[in-house]
Amino acid sequence: MSVVGGNGAAWPAPGKLNLMLRIVGQRPDGYHLLQTVFQFIDLCDWLSFDVNDHGAVALANPLPGVPAEEDLTVRAARLLQAETGCGKGVTISVDKRLPMGGGLGGGSSDAATTLVALNHLWGLGLDAGRLQALGLGLGADVPVFVNGVAAWAEGVGEVLTPMNLPEPWFVVMAPDCHVATGKVFSAPNLTRNRVPIKIEDFPALWQGNDCLEIVSQMYPPVKAALDELGAFSEGAKLTGTGACVFAAFGSESVAEEAARALRGRWRLWVTKGLNRSPLLARLSERQGLEV
Ligand SMILES: C[C@](O)(CO)[C@H](O)COP(=O)(O)OP(=O)(O)OC[C@H]1O[C@@H](n2ccc(N)nc2=O)[C@H](O)[C@@H]1O
Numbered sequence: 626m627s628v629v630g631g632n633g634a635a636w637p638a639p640g641k642l643n644l645m646l647r648i649v650g651q652r653p654d655g656y657h658l659l660q661t662v663f664q665f666i667d668l669c670d671w672l673s674f675d676v677n678d679h680g681a682v683a684l685a686n687p688l689p690g691v692p693a694e695e696d697l698t699v700r701a702a703r704l705l706q707a708e709t710g711c712g713k714g715v716t717i718s719v720d721k722r723l724p725m726g727g728g729l730g731g732g733s734s735d736a737a738t739t740l741v742a743l744n745h746l747w748g749l750g751l752d753a754g755r756l757q758a759l760g761l762g763l764g765a766d767v768p769v770f771v772n773g774v775a776a777w778a779e780g781v782g783e784v785l786t787p788m789n790l791p792e793p794w795f796v797v798m799a800p801d802c803h804v805a806t807g808k809v810f811s812a813p814n815l816t817r818n819r820v821p822i823k824i825e826d827f828p829a830l831w832q833g834n835d836c837l838e839i840v841s842q843m844y845p846p847v848k849a850a851l852d853e854l855g856a857f858s859e860g861a862k863l864t865g866t867g868a869c870v871f872a873a874f875g876s877e878s879v880a881e882e883a884a885r886a887l888r889g890r891w892r893l894w895v896t897k898g899l900n901r902s903p904l905l906a907r908l909s910e911r912q913g914l915e916v
């Protein structure tokens with residue numbers, strides 16, 4: 626059976642950029658305590674959900690190299706079933722636009738969109754706080770995607786304070802390498818003990834990324850991307866642990882100009898920074914349609 630929205634228009638799962646990332650400690654379980662600023666971009670994966678009554682959760686088009694059982698959308702759907710006892714199932718299809726392992730948080734965003742969409746389509750009635758707590762079990766970046774508002778984040782990324790940031794145009798470049806997040810966080814010479822700063826200290830006091838030096842050393846294509854993009858803007862930055870690098874521009878046309886010079890040699894996108902995730906608009910639209 627298909628419900629309203631089941632086979633209809635797709636749900637967005639936007640990427641994110643870490644506009645800065647500071648490592649201020651480490652938990653006993655090894656996870657690092659961060660301070661970071663998340664902003665969404667209008668480059669999105671697009672997910673469709675075909676709901677069924679028999680409880681099966683399946684993927685219409687599994688991602689190459691990711692077993693279905695490990696796919697974060699499948700895990701998110703199963704988690705919702707386990708939490709609520711819901712007997713409905715779903716076939717999920719993902720139109721993948723975000724580069725995988727690029728630091729844009731695509732897997733986490735897909736998981737968040739699945740939680741939000743199925744909460745609605747399965748009629749579960751969980752509130753946003755509950756969905757964020759569930760999402761945290763799937764990945765540190767999931768809560769901010771569920772919340773859908775640009776944020777200052779602490780803890781491992783789950784303690785969120787909304788931020789109203791400028792929304793520039795970005796050039797985002799994906800160097801041809803896959804950065805393993807765990808490998809970066811386990812590097813012996815990673816800076817792990819920065820003094821915490823305050824939300825109002827961004828961006829004046831600090832807008833760096835503590836992973837940048839290690840990642841540049843370990844992955845020469847990331848260093849090359851930072852250097853090339855840096856020639857077109859005041860500062861090219863790394864998002865998360867990479868591999869993607871980005872720079873902000875005052876207008877779409879200036880961003881396009883830089884992109885034109887780099888396109889061909891680099892996989893890149895011109896995309897707008899967003900303080901509000903398009904997922905929230907999609908949800909309101911669906912809710913509006915069904916009252
Ligand atoms: C760096 C960020 O992109 C910032 O937004 C995220 O915190 C990364 O989140 P993520 O990709 O969801 O990372 P996970 O898949 O949860 O973690 C991969 C591995 O990186 C290490 N890890 C990750 C996040 C964190 N705050 N501390 C860590 O030490 C852990 O060894 C973990 O096993």
Ligand SMILES: Nc1ncnc2c1ncn2[C@@H]1O[C@H](COP(=O)(O)OP(=O)(O)OP(=O)(O)O)[C@@H](O)[C@H]1O
Pocket residue numbers: 688690691695696697698724725726727728729730731732733735736766806865866867868
């Ligand atoms: N739906 C999914 N989309 C992408 N990756 C997934 C998905 N489900 C599971 N994965 C696994 O998660 C890994 C990391 O994917 P992702 O694209 O989220 O990395 P990322 O952008 O570097 O994330 P982050 O910025 O949170 O570190 C992939 O290499 C893949 O093995």
